[in-house]
Amino acid sequence: MSDTTTIIIDPIVQDPKVKKRPKLKKPNLFAVVLMNDNYTTMDFVVYVLKTIFDKSDEEAMKIMLNVHQKGKGTAGIYSYEIAEQKAHETVTQAHMNEFPLKVELDEIDT
Numbered sequence: 375m376s377d378t379t380t381i382i383i384d385p386i387v388q389d390p391k392v393k394k395r396p397k398l399k400k401p402n403l404f405a406v407v408l409m410n411d412n413y414t415t416m417d418f419v420v421y422v423l424k425t426i427f428d429k430s431d432e433e434a435m436k437i438m439l440n441v442h443q444k445g446k447g448t449a450g451i452y453s454y455e456i457a458e459q460k461a462h463e464t465v466t467q468a469h470m471n472e473f474p475l476k477v478e479l480d481e482i483d484t
Contacts, residue, residue: 402481404457406449408441408464409476416442418473423449426463451482 406427408419416438423434427449440447452460461477468475 401453403451404454405451405480405482406457406460406464407446407478407480408437408449409478410441410445411474411476414468414473414475418468418471419475422464422467422475426460426467446478449477454479 408422419438419441420431420434423429423437424431427434429437429449437447437449449464450457450460457479461479464475464477
């Protein structure tokens, strides 16, 4: 017989009444996409990108050029609630300034 003794410090005991918690799924992400039109000025698009989406001058110019040249540009990628709020703020600012700027939310596959 051997003289080894095992000492258990702070044993982990699982209560049989408590079920394991399910793993939570990360929330889906949505792209806020600005659409091109013939009336909204480039300066206004840059203004919106800087004030609502916190973009730098360079980032705002790059996105604005995508909107102008390719027909649309991604302003940012957020969880649904934040994307929806930023889209709403953008459309509200556009209407207050009498621009018909359109915004779409596109779900990102993860």
